[in-house]
Amino acid sequence: MSASEILSASGRWILILKPNIIRKVLAANIQGFLQVRLTVFSLPHARQVWMLFQSLQHLFNLSQHSTMVLRAENLQKKYDRRCIFEQLSFELRLGDSLAIQGANGSGKSTLMRLLAGVSTPTQGRITYLRHGQALEKTEQIRYIGFVAPYLQFYDDLTGLENVLFSLRAKGITPNLHQVESLFEHFALATACRKFVRTYSSGMTQRLRFVHAFAAAPIVYLLDEPTVTLDRHGIALLWDYVAQQRPNIILIVASNDADDIAQCQHRLCIEDFKPKVIYA
Structure with missing residues (x-):
């Protein structure tokens, strides 16, 4: 996914600026607090x-985290004439966790993109409810922390600059102390001021966690979250997630047994493929 796709998912159209211009925007009010x-x-x-x-x-x-409901109703997703899944429904509340399983190419990432609001279902609907009120798509982005291997950063910005710029793109005033605490937790306290182009694959994945969690989301959408991590990186992720329960909704798309073990419920995406009847 390109940077422009990620930013437009926030419900705002944003110019893709050069790194030096972004730095000036960030410097204007980097420590503002509401x-x-x-x-x-x-x-x-x-x-x-x-x-x-x-x-x-x-x-x-x-x-603030007292009520959140994620409801998926009769979801169907087609690409051209190919149906990836259909009649897929579930409902999750605070404290719930769901593992989405399935073979490579079965539609796990497709479903996660639908839940994150960066793609739309062919049929059905996804509703986020806060205190019983349905959120508009532009509001949903503030409550979702989305992690996926294909989400990219600006290589010529530092890790910290990437995160702060993303927060502002969502209309959120950065809490610098909170952001720096996340970098420290994910062992990026020093690297956060280095250009992302110097990061290893594991460091980039840990940056994705900081990027996703910096806005204090309620819904964690983690697509193949541990695929490029070593044992230490995996431990950092699940330790952080454990600290947030029961105040989050957790959805993990993975076939890794340890990732799946983090969740209470299971959903096999292949169970929702169209049934083929042979004469």
């Missing part, structure tokens, strides 16, 4: 109002 403020004037119960506000703000923060 803060909620309340000014209490000389009210008889100013202290009580302030305490109530703090309590409500705390409850809001706790409830």
Whole structure:
């Protein structure tokens, strides 16, 4: 997938800029933070109002991940006349995890692209519900962390610059401390300031994790997440995922037994291929 495809998936059309221009954009407000403020004037119960506000703000923060439902209904995907799968349905809630299995070329990555919103089903629909309300596609991107081997970066930007630019493309103000903590967790604290063209395949895959998780998503879509990783890289991934449960929905497309073991439920994509009846 090209950089332009990745960025257009955020629901915004963005010019593909030269690396030096991107750096200027990032430098303009690299440490901006969104803060909620309340000014209490000389009210008889100013202290009580302030305490109530703090309590409500705390409850809001706790409830940010309180409800999320991912619903796939009667999905079908065709390429020309070839039907990849059909009548595929499932529903997942916070704390749920699903492993998608199937032979190479069976449609695992196709389904993951549909769930990520970078492709559309031929029939059926995918709905993301927050607090019972269906999210528009432009809103969904903020809650999805998508990892796939074919997602590419700007080679002439550093790892950190790639992640920060992607966050801004989604309309998210970067939390630099949070981003740097992710780089540290995935053993890229030093490499994050090096050009991506110098990265090994394993480092690039770990950068994909930082890129996907930097926006604090709720839905983790991991397509063949460990294929280029050594044991240490695999451990870093699943340790991080374990820390986020039960506040996420996890979907893993893989045939690796250890990857599949991370999930409660199984879905074999080949079970949803069209049935051929011979006379």
